[in-house]
Amino acid sequence: MSDRKVAIIGAGHIGSALARGFVETGKCRRDHLRATVPSERKARQLQEELGIQVLTDNAKACSWADVAIFCVKPQVLGVVLGEVANAMTEKTLVVSVAAGIHTRFIEKCLNKQVPVVRLMPNVAALARPTRSDRDVHWPLHKGRGRCVCQGPHV
Ligand SMILES: NC(=O)c1ccc[n+]([C@@H]2O[C@H](COP(=O)([O-])OP(=O)(O)OC[C@H]3O[C@@H](n4cnc5c(N)ncnc54)[C@H](OP(=O)(O)O)[C@@H]3O)[C@@H](O)[C@H]2O)c1
Helix, strand or coil: CCCCCEEEECCCHHHHHHHHHHHHCCCCCHHHEEEECCCHHHHHHHHHHHCCEEECCHHHHHHHCCEEEECCCHHHHHHHHHHHHHHCCCCCEEEECCCCCCHHHHHHHHCCCCCEEECCCCHHHHCCCCHHHHHCHHHHHHCCCCCCCCCCCC
């Protein structure tokens, strides 16, 4: 994944754990990883903690990224996807960790043909390597087509 630019949208518990995991395992260079949160104060705090750029602008992060990983709560995912839809290209790989949200919903909100992957990390993301790490491996390397990963946790 190291040559891909990754945006983590919603760096809360899972989002920031994934960001830490990607950096600490060398899966992603710090300058190839960005994250977002809604508040400027939290963005500054996380930026210092994670050593990556943390923004409050989801569309800006998504337009920069090759891979956008959506780690917001399921109830706000639709709004966030609507906000970033125009910033995504058909080449952007969309990953969602939102529990219970089907890929069809994500495609509908984005209103374009994009590759969508659903994965279900857990607190083990804090102690690398994670199952999500492995599940997300092949689509990121193939980097094309529409793919749906449904491991035993999804
Ligand atoms: N926690 C788990 O063990 C777990 C396991 C598997 C899957 N998941 C899935 O992971 C997702 C996140 O769960 P979580 O436990 O990490 O929740 P969380 O800690 O609340 O993280 C969500 C993050 O999204 C941010 N956010 C809210 N609105 C946003 C917006 N409009 N733009 C950008 N960021 C926004 C929140 O910021 P504020 O806090 O400032 O509002 C928070 O930092 C959920 O969809 C959940 O189903 C969680």
